[in-house]
Amino acid sequence: MSRIDAKFAELRTEGKKAFVAYVMAGDPDYATSLDLVKGLPGAGVDIIELGLPFTDPMADGPTIQRAGQRALEGGMTLQKTLDLVTEFRKDDATTPIVLMGYYNPIYNRGVERFLDDAKTAGIDGLIVVDLPPEEDEELCIPAQKAGLNFIRLATPTTDDKRLPKVLENTSGFVYYVSITGITGAAAADAGDVGPEVTRIKAQTDLPVIVGFGIRTPQSAQAIAAVADGCVVGSAIVAEMAAGKPVEEVTAFVRSLAAGAHRA
Template structure:
């Protein structure tokens, strides 16, 4: 399944631009609206989709994504229904990569072998599991690679040159550089520092390097795109969902377009960044 990821980054390189990687939470604000958003993302400019698996204790996520997970869980979203979202998406799109992002506990409870088989069958391309370090690769990373799924690893501002080879050892698909120390959506990154960090990581790997955490605007996307292979936006899109809801927290006629309008603007920013470099 890594072929879709490789093809999409190759396409972006061929067009001399950074890829736009968009994050939404599966089942937020409800399953049907989440599927509508998912289906609309590629047309709005998303190159790769990270689909968050809701979890009750999302330690790396800031308030926006925590609240999105709680909205989804309230409406019954689960690993099973998240895979159903991917299947429904794949019925109409066989080209856009989907990477499931989340925590190990729901996968462990579901059963690792069963999860990997079902994820592959549904059309998932890769996994980002934020609470499994390289020392635990035998738990999920190596089985995922054997099953044909990419296993995307996170590098952070504290990942020095001694630690980096361990982080990269079994990483596939792309490397996700966390631009700030802390939780998602917490601050705006220092783009000069990020560019230097991306260049350092690229000296250690041929994989695409994407940058996320704190990217909220087209201007942010443009700044990141000057040096990175991809720009990840998550909390800003989840906030777009939240602010579109009615007083009872239900989707409105504006919910899908609130997300896709922002994605279109971010995609334009990512493209302009490389042109300005």
């Protein structure tokens, strides 16, 4: 059982929904980013989604694009991202970490070496947005064999014909993208999301977590109420971009987590 599986089992026992927080590794710099990541579990975050900075983040909106650019300009790399996770794990052996990014940095490092290093650092799962299911032999299946969950995105355009292919080698949880488009582009609507979550859950026993367009404790509660939990990313990243101290950002995260946990 992975840390992700264990976390969902724990939440089910407690009758709670999951709150997942996305932050960009290295934004605005390594030290501040590490402080923020270390503070997330205490703010009520169940799973940390850690963004891997990349030069061409096609699925991300301007807020996260700028965060990635700040991180890259500050010297953040794949290795430093793994170092950050290693440092985090010195004090926290239980909170799951999902690395979210694009395939190019992984490919450049070499899949086998990357998986070994990711597992050693303490990463539990991967979301690689530019590798479709048709390319599962490239990374997804090797990752599963290495003991890492491979989390797939489903979207409003993933119809019933496509959905089984998307779910085929997915593990950990399914990430349902609540809107069509990039991150931070629009607000998620529980009335639209609920039926889609039901449709997905009819074809899988995996938890379904909803992300994109969730910015407030109220929307976190509303979306978590119709799913197994929710992800907030751009709203947290925007707090960092505003130059707020880590303590203020974690207070904001705490309010979001409380909203999700009320669902």
